Amino acid sequence: MALASVTFFALALIAIASAVGVLIARSPIYSALSLVLNLLSVAGLYLTMNASFIGVIQILVYAGAIMVLVLFVIMLLNLDALPSPRSIGWGPILGFVLGIGLLAQLLYVMLTSFGISLEAAEPVTTAMAVENGSANTLGQILFTEYALHLQVAAILLLAATVGAVMLAQRRFA
């Protein structure tokens, strides 16, 4: 299907461009806004993959709650853009080389295995993919097989909430 390819490449282009935007923006607020755009385009990718539940969770939790928290903190701290460094030390150069090395390694692994089809039990049809990504399927697995893990995640979120409130209190600083 040509339409699916066009949608994928458009969304992937937006995702990569906005990820680069996070990197090159001077002000943290522009970084945060382009990260929101990145998360929304990734949510669009999930929806084109028929993973509807994860796509909606991505928009609600990531692009909604987490990014609102980040923007809130940026505005609370009233940050300006940091001044440009007076001299570029060895740190950024080393970081650049390490990053390029990582990308080369990842792409090498990917190119050597390009086109290898994974051993699915049977050919995956669109109906199977839609059923696989639906909230019904995932909910049934989440509340039976992974019920304990769900409880642990709940305790983790509770601990994180209590910890964040305690850390951000004035008397702690």
Add this chain to the structure above:
Amino acid sequence: MEVALDWYLALSAVMFTIGVFGVLLKRNAIVILMCVELMLNSANVALVGFSQSLADPTGQILVFFSIAVAAAEAAIGLAIVIAIFRKKRTVNINDIHLFKH
């Protein structure tokens, strides 16, 4: 899936590398946290791609838990940034060196 899995993996690799660049090159602590979110997000793309192309929903369960952990990480990380900002009046990681002296 109409688009081959390889393209999703390539997108995931590129986004992960951009996140690594951000963590290594940026000096603002909040932007570094955002770049960590970017890396987690790119791993999620690969997981959902595998899950949907193998028709195995377990990968999406892992993404669900990964999003929960990312939310916890963001809350704690930002609280630490606020606590440091109260003390040092900066979020530049080059100026935050409590262990150096």
